[in-house]
Amino acid sequence: QVQLVESGGGLVQAGGSMRLACAASGRTFSNYAVGWFRQAPGKEREFVSAISWNAGSTSYADSVKGRFTISRNNAKNTVDLQMNSLKPEDTAVYSCAVRTFGVATMPAQYTYWGQGTQVTVSS
Numbered sequence: 001q002v003q004l005v006e007s008g009g010g011l012v013q014a015g016g017s018m019r020l021a022c023a024a025s026g027r028t029f030s031n032y033a034v035g036w037f038r039q040a041p042g043k044e045r046e047f048v049s050a051i052s053w054n055a056g057s058t059s060y061a062d063s064v065k066g067r068f069t070i071s072r073n074n075a076k077n078t079v080d081l082q083m084n085s086l087k088p089e090d091t092a093v094y095s096c097a098v099r100t101f102g103v104a105t106m107p108a109q110y111t112y113w114g115q116g117t118q119v120t121v122s123s
Helices: none
Strands: 001-008 010-013 018-026 033-039 046-051 059-060 068-073 080-082 092-099 117-123
Touching: 001 046, 001 092, 018 033, 018 092, 018 117, 046 068, 046 080, 046 117, 059 080, 080 092
Parallel strands: 010 117
Antiparallel strands: 001 018, 018 080, 033 046, 033 092, 046 059, 068 080, 092 117
């Protein structure tokens, strides 16, 4: 089993930046692809970004492409999500999740999840 803890959320003004971190413990983190998802009030959980086990492959939702960057450090068991040029519509609870195989965009394809961290972007 893998335990995931997100950090770095908070309140930021539109146009600002924020960096989220996903810290893992338990099984060998480098075996897993990691995805970031978000869920705004009254909306379904949506894919944000994902990275393969060796960072050789990444994927981004169209809504964040060019603004968000995902990276990982397997030595530290962390995956970061750098978010720039934030917009009010980016406001949501952001969660990280892991899966055994390559990057994927559907929540059901991921096995273990963190509790999430709130990101609020004010206009």
